[in-house]
Amino acid sequence: MITWLYVLIVAWLVYLTIYNLYKEEKPMDQVTCAMVTIPLLLRLFGIK
Amino acid sequence: MVIAFFVSAFAIKLPIGIAMAIGAIAGILAGGHLFPLDESIRHLVEGMFAYFDPILIIATATIFMFTMERNGLLQVLAAWTLRTFARAPFVLLAAITFIIMFPGMLTGSSTAAVLTTGALMAPVLMHMGVPREKAGAIIAMAALFGMAAPPVNIPALIIGAGVDLPYVGLDLPLLVLSVPIALGTTWALALPHVNKKAAVETARDVEAGPAAKHGAKLFLPLFVVAALMIGERVFPQHIQLGLPLIFLIGMGVALLTGEKVSANKVSIEAMKAALPILGILMGVGMFIQVMTLTGARGEVVIQSLQLPRGWTGLYPIIGTTMPLMGSVSSFGAASVLGVPFVLALPTGPETIIMNAAALSSIVAVGDLMPPTALAGIFAAQVVGEKKYIRVLRWCIIPGIIAVVQGLLAIQFAAPLAQYLVRIGG
Amino acid sequence: MMKALKDRTIRASIFLGLALIVAAVAGYRFRAQWVDEPLYPSPHLTEVRMLSEYHAPLEGTPMDTELYIFDSGEPGGTVLICGGNHPNEPAGYLAAVFILENLRMTEGRAIVMPRMNRGAFLHTESQEAQLPNFFIPTAHGERRFRHGSRVTNPVLQWPDPTVYVNPRGPFWDEIVAEHPEIAEGNPGPGRQTLAGVDSRNVNRMFPGDPRGTITEQLAYAIVTMIREEEVDLAVDYHEASPEYPTNNVIVAHERAADVATWAELLLSGDGVAISTDTSAMHLRGLTHREWGDAYMGIRPVLLEAPNVAQGRLKGRSTPEQIVEGLDMAYVRVQMIQKRLNERLAERARRLEERGRIPRERTRRILYVNIPETGIHIDVRVARHVQTTARLVEAYNDQMAGPPIGIADIPHYDEIIENGSGHYLHGPEGEPPAGAAREEE
Structure with a gap:
């Protein structure tokens, strides 16, 4: 049960991160966002 | 590298x-x-996962904090506290210190402390006349000592796990190593700026803002979050929500009890503020994984162990490497350096507990060390200071005192343990 | 192209695409760890069971694990042999596989569980930079084994609590009611506060909890199996870093202490130096403690052998580190230790001349001697295997329970001489070179 809530939290953080990735002006801030997406996505899909 | x-x-x-x-x-x-390229990519990505749980805590805590600010809670609380305690700044400062420490004591996370009660107390400190940078330093230090204080000190738990030491008898030593210095730090940094007369006058002028009309229910999110944190500690077998969920529940309550806030908008803004820090954590995670891969991490540990005990040998090494390594992660430093250091010090049953407590209080100072400097970065954020180095400047002396205090505790571990360590049952 | 890069949205899509590629490559590697390498039991195997037969909710989960049963058909006792409690301790896993692929029972039966915490085989730990596999040469080529983590994969059990309090379990009260003497000086299982990450370390949560986390359920299933199968002797294989004080040791529940000390004596005749530690009563949740406190019939022990690859002082991650047990960082630490101790002795002497008491006379950084040739996994496996054989012998000698007869397990010297791979099946299941042994 609680795991599913955490999966939802991660899904939401993925959305927030990608939203900011598209909104950030500076390329390096975008790279930072992209970097943060990697572990979030892997956990979201139950891979790592 | x-x-x-x-x-x-x-x-x-x-x-x-x-x-x-x-x-x-x-x-x-x-x-x-x-x-092979896929293997090196695997290492980099695996390294990021060291900070997976901290990412969730930081992101959700930031969102919670932003919501409390937008719905007016922060302003109302600041005004109320000032009006109530304006005549007794000495007591007020002590109360502020405990309030900031509280989430850190319960969760073992300085970030949680800075971003929740730290954010609440930031405006109070500044209205009292404490300059922005020093207010940030007070918050960072109190959060740090909160993290080192009992009942939950995660570095101590990690050190204990590495040497098969049950988490027993640590509470009193940790309390003695954290509370007096926390109070001292706040008073030393704040009292020179606090003028009772001026404080009373400011208190009259501070606006509670439009959210005041919501009355007591405005404070509900704080009570819910505090109750859940306490519940987790008191009934660990029954309540296990974890910080991220607790913060989001708090956010949910905050959305209902104050001024209207758009959940989506506030989350996006909070995430924007948190992302650079999350990026640092990802980078640090990769860095340490590669340090381990190449043997550099082991080398750091080896170099740290080759001196005799004492003030001209092992102690300065402990006092510098633990906080330095703590800059990358205080939990990582507790495991990688804390465990070998405990084994390098006398290991009598009570002495080892004193040493573990002292080491865990030293390693907590790492949360002030750049580049991560989690406590410093967030403290700068909650007081609205752009350059966190300005906040950290004021943390240097208390930080050094904390380290020296920890080393003294190691030096006199055996006699101190007689008074402070009780291993019952 | 350059113009496209100036557009924030296109740039974002490119970065996101790159992130997806990196995640996919890493994800592919992570998922590769989920495939079990095949094991090839000896022809004397009589039955394979899944652990979930003792606790149904584990069925179909990644935590369910095989129990290989060798029944001699003759009456006698039951010995349980476990590897993979901590899959980052490779000789612990390999020793159990070694027994599995050679064992023949002559009296009683054996239950071999080579992958106790299968969920911990499915990943490697962040920051430890472990290699995902290690390779053992056999007569038919190299055979691959996974190198896992100390704790269950977080994908299976997540999130971790801030602090973990291990479970009391359902058995203790029942045991105390029947045997009140066991509670003397023994606080019983559970209620120990541990770091949150230990909520995924199966060796901190015995006797488990049937309604707890998946790792607690695993622990519960194992203890239930031990009780239902009336296991008489249990051996749990581990490894420890050279800087960890408990090493080259049999850790024994007090009921197994006599068997362990007798085995220690027998092993000294084999040239295997080992010591016996009694399981501490205040350190809960471990196999050697809780198995004995959850079932009165069992004599549980845990074995440790030195492994440089899991140490905090380790040098760069290499295959040699795991297999040959060779790490120059550790060899160097020994020299540092020697120099340090010379310095300490000199300082102590000078202080004593002045009538003062020195704070430190000697210091041990390592608790195991690491030769320049390393401590090969063959040696570590041979230690575990030989210790197991001698424990069974000691158990029989002391008539500790119904007799147990094991056969076809090569001697310590043979394993060292021929290498452990000589007694293992090939990568495609070809029979081991050392299997054609005369029946004794």
Whole structure:
């Protein structure tokens, strides 16, 4: 049960991160966002 | 690795997170680990996962904090506290210190403390006349000592796990090592700026803002979050929500009890503020993984162990390497350095507990060390200071005192343990 | 192209695409760890069971694990042999596989569980930079084994609590009611506060909890199996870093202490130096403690052998580190230790001349001697295997329970001489070179 809530939290953080990735002006801030997406996505899909 | 990091961070002025990542990649190249390529990518990504749970805590805590600010809670609380305690700044400062420490004591996370009660107390401190930078330093230090204080000190737990030491008898030593110095730090930094007369006058002028009309229910999110944190500690077998969920529940309550706030908008803004720090954590995670891969991490530990005990040998090494390594992660430093250090010190049943407590209080200071400096970065954020170095400046002396206090506790571990360590049952 | 890069949205899509590629490559590697390498039991195997037969909710989960049963058909006792409690301790896993692929029972039966915490085989730990596999040469080529983590994969059990309090379990009260003497000086299982990450370390949560986390359920299933199968002797294989004080040791529940000390004596005749530690009563949740406190019939022990690859002082991650047990960082630490101790002795002497008491006379950084040739995994496996054989012998000698007869397990010297791979099946299941042994 609680795991599913955490999966939802991660899904939401993925959305927030990608939203900011598209909104950030500076390329390096975008790279930072992209970097943060990697572990979030892997956990979201139950891979790592 | 280190050179690549410094060049990227300071010469090319890349964000710290990316500079750390470049340092990690440089380490892979220098170590000859580039091929097979999928394996080196695996290492980099695996390294990021060290900070997976901290990412969730930081992101959700930031969102919670932003919501409390937008719905008016922060302003109302600041005004109310000032009016109530304006005549007794000495007591008020002590209360502020405990309030900031509280989430850190319960969760073992200085970030949680800075971003919740730290954020609440920031405006109070500044209205009292404490300059922005010093207010930030007070918050950072109190949060740090909260993290080191009982009942939950995660570095101590990690050190205990590494030497098969049950988590028993640590409470009193940890309390003695954290509370007096926390109070002392706040008073030393704040009292010179606090003028009772001025405080009373300011208190009259401070506006509670439009959210005041919501009355007591405005404070509900704070009570819910505190109740859940306490519940987790008192009934660990029954309540296990974890900080991220607790913060989001708090956010949910805050959305209903104050001024209207758009959940989506506030989350996006909070995430924007948190992302550079999350990026640093990702970079640091990769960096340490590569340090381990190339043997550099082991080398740091080996170099740290080769001196005799004493003030001209092991102690200065403990006092510097633990906080330095703690800059990358205080939990990592507790495991990688804390465990060998405990074994290098006398290991009598009570003495070892005193030493573990002392080491865990030293390693907590690492949360002030750049580049991560979690406590410092967030403290700067909650007081609205753009350059966190300005906040950290005021943390240097209390930080050093904390380290020296920890080393003294190690030096006199045996006699101190007689008074402080009780291993019952 | 350059113009496209100036557009924030296109740039974002490119970065996101790159992130997806990196995640996919890493994800592919992470998922590769989920595939079990095949094991090839000896022809004397009589039955394979899944652990979920003792606790149904584990069925179909990644935590369910095989129990290989060798029944001699003759009456006698039951011995349980476990590897993979901590899959980052490779000789612990390999020793159990070694027994599995050679064992023949002559009296009683054996239950071999080579992958106790299968969920911990499915990943490697962040920051430890472990290699995902290690390779053992056999007569038919190299055979691959996974190198896992100390704790269950977080994908299976997540999130971790801030602090973990291990479970009391359902058995203790029942045991105390029947045997009140066991509670003397023994606080019983559970209620120990541990770091949150230990909520995924199966060796901190015995006797488990049937309604707890998946790792607690695993622990519960194992203890239930031990009780239902009336296991008489249990051996749990581990490894420890050279800087960890408990090493080259049999850790024994007090009921197994006599068997362990007798085995220690027998092993000294084999040239295997080992010591016996009694399981501490205040350190809960471990196999050697809780198995004995959850079932009165069992004599549980845990074995440790030195492994440089899991140490905090380790040098760069290499295959040699795991297999040959060779790490120059550790060899160097020994020299540092020697120099340090010379310095300490000199300082102590000078202080004593002045009538003062020195704070430190000697210091041990390592608790195991690491030769320049390393401590090969063959040696570590041979230690575990030989210790197991001698424990069974000691158990029989002391008539500790119904007799147990094991056969076809090569001697310590043979394993060292021929290498452990000589007695293992090939990568495609070809029979081991050392299997054609005369029946004794």
